Amino acid sequence: STIQLKRYDPIDKIKHSLPYRFFLTTVKGIPDENNALNALSLKEILSTQHGQLIQSAQFNYMFHIDWLIEQYPSEFRQKPLLIVHGCKRDELASLKAECSPYPKIELCSADMPIPFGTHHTKMMFLLYTEGIRIVIHTSNLIPQDWNQKTQGIWISPIFPKISKTTDDYSTTTANSDSHTNFKRDLLTYLDRYSSKQLQFWMQTILEHDMSSANVHVISSVPGRFTGGDFQKFGHLKLRQVTIYCTLKTYLGIDKQEQYQSWPIVGQFSSIGSLGKDADQWLEKEFLTTLKQLNSSYLEKPELKLIYPSVENVRTSLEGYKAGGSLPYSMNTAMRQPWLNKYLYQWHSDYRNRTHASPHIKTYLRTSNDYKQLLWFLVTSANLSKAAWGSLEKDNTQLFIRSYEIGVLFLPKNFSCSSFPILDDKISDSFPIPYDLPPTKYEAKDKPWIVDIPYTSQRDSHDCTWNPH
Numbered sequence: 001s002t003i004q005l006k007r008y009d010p011i012d013k014i015k016h017s018l019p020y021r022f023f024l025t026t027v028k029g030i031p032d033e034n035n036a037l038n039a040l041s042l043k044e045i046l047s048t049q050h051g052q053l054i055q056s057a058q059f060n061y062m063f064h065i066d067w068l069i070e071q072y073p074s075e076f077r078q079k080p081l082l083i084v085h086g087c088k089r090d091e092l093a094s095l096k097a098e099c100s101p102y103p104k105i106e107l108c109s110a111d112m113p114i115p116f117g118t119h120h121t122k123m124m125f126l127l128y129t130e131g132i133r134i135v136i137h138t139s140n141l142i143p144q145d146w147n148q149k150t151q152g153i154w155i156s157p158i159f160p161k162i163s164k165t166t167d168d169y170s171t172t173t174a175n176s177d178s179h180t181n182f183k184r185d186l187l188t189y190l191d192r193y194s195s196k197q198l199q200f201w202m203q204t205i206l207e208h209d210m211s212s213a214n215v216h217v218i219s220s221v222p223g224r225f226t227g228g229d230f231q232k233f234g235h236l237k238l239r240q241v242t243i244y245c246t247l248k249t250y251l252g253i254d255k256q257e258q259y260q261s262w263p264i265v266g267q268f269s270s271i272g273s274l275g276k277d278a279d280q281w282l283e284k285e286f287l288t289t290l291k292q293l294n295s296s297y298l299e300k301p302e303l304k305l306i307y308p309s310v311e312n313v314r315t316s317l318e319g320y321k322a323g324g325s326l327p328y329s330m331n332t333a334m335r336q337p338w339l340n341k342y343l344y345q346w347h348s349d350y351r352n353r354t355h356a357s358p359h360i361k362t363y364l365r366t367s368n369d370y371k372q373l374l375w376f377l378v379t380s381a382n383l384s385k386a387a388w389g390s391l392e393k394d395n396t397q398l399f400i401r402s403y404e405i406g407v408l409f410l411p412k413n414f415s416c417s418s419f420p421i422l423d424d425k426i427s428d429s430f431p432i433p434y435d436l437p438p439t440k441y442e443a444k445d446k447p448w449i450v451d452i453p454y455t456s457q458r459d460s461h462d463c464t465w466n467p468h
């Protein structure tokens with residue numbers, strides 16, 4: 001068979017990048033050595049060092065087109081680029097205007113059938129002569145999202161084209177998919193757009209060997225899902241994948257009792273309306289899913305939610321302006337004061353990201369001593385029913401409003417029973433983006449709310465915050 005020459009991937013040369021391929025974005029204004037460890041800029045992702053780009057696709061929510069084109073190397077700026085977005089009406093008009101100087105940019109508008117849904121998904125398809133690279137991340141395609149924030153990036157290998165030779169046995173695994181069904185689930189997600197332009201990318205993905213992918217796709221698309229589609233998206237997909245790949249397989253049913261209390265940590269940059277108490281959705285639906293509560297006794301939920309306090313924002317590199325990307329509204333917050341007892345601060349001293357305000361979203365489950373990680377998800381999905389879905393029709397239907405996508409790391413796909421989280425950061429411990437155990441809000445701390453003024457204390461730029 002033709003020996004596939006494993007092309008040298010520059011991403012592999014970044015210290016500690018393997019096997020997780022999970023990076024943060026570089027931050028301007030902090031010492032460089034903290035950027036070297038598992039951090040990438042958009043220019044680095046798009047650079048010519050990865051091969052000869054043929055064309056690319058950029059899925060996102062916010063775009064600054066001139067700036068985005070500038071992040072591509074000059075020799076790639078005329079390559080075909082598909083922009084997949086959810087813009088409508090005047091936002092669509094301004095996006096079209098921004099794209100008009102670039103004849104090779106095509107627009108693909110995601111079907112947004114459900115009110116209050118958004119196209120949050122942040123993903124890149126980079127097609128090279130040698131193969132296709134997929135990037136799933138959390139940054140809008142605007143300069144401020146790549147400047148001084150904490151953002152997450154999962155960057156795939158360059159998946160090689162399936163060779164035509166018939167005797168190439170290495171790709172017989174069901175059209176060259178991985179044990180994590182990465183290709184199947186990505187195609188299932190793309191199919192929901194029912195878009196002609198994405199047909200080309202679906203066919204291209206089919207033609208590439210993704211058997212080396214070691215993460216699961218966890219996505220959301222607008223719709224009401226029952227029957228065979230019931231567990232394909234949202235929080236039920238997360239449950240379906242984690243329940244069969246950790247507790248049951250590894251730890252045996254008997255040991256499960258001891259794991260019930262293992263805390264779940266959610267970390268995000270916005271919060272939706274979750275109901276008048278935790279029983280409406282947070283505990284009843286979301287936590288139950290993540291804890292896989294299938295034991296009769298109910299015990300105190302160990303759910304810890306990391307969301308920046310006003311003080312975290314005020315003392316960040318961007319100051320109060322960072323709060324412009326933390327759109328938790330007063331109208332929503334005032335109806336759920338009960339949520340505050342779950343809240344923990346943004347703290348990332350070990351990654352030197354404490355002052356790089358978070359726009360990343362992550363969810364994880366760890367042991368009580370925070371030394372072992374059972375699973376880790378980086379995603380575009382904030383803590384909202386629109387993103388994760390809410391159960392209807394007597395729990396037989398999951399209703400989702402938005403497009404979201406993320407990747408899930410399970411120990412079983414890295415041949416271990418849990419990921420190590422060790423104190424010293426340069427070991428092979430999983431590169432989580434923040435400090436564990438999480439830091440509780442102080443008594444005087446309040447969650448950041450975007451649409452109220454903060455004038456009593458000035459921020460790191462000596463400014464106040466006056467929304468209007």
Ligand SMILES: O=C(O)c1c[nH]c2c(-c3ccccc3)cccc2c1=O
Nearest residue numbers: 061062120138140324325326327359
């Ligand atoms: O995709 C993302 O991550 C983001 C999604 N919505 C954002 C908003 C917003 C919130 C409500 C209505 C319209 C816009 C504001 C500031 C940043 C974001 C953002 O970053």
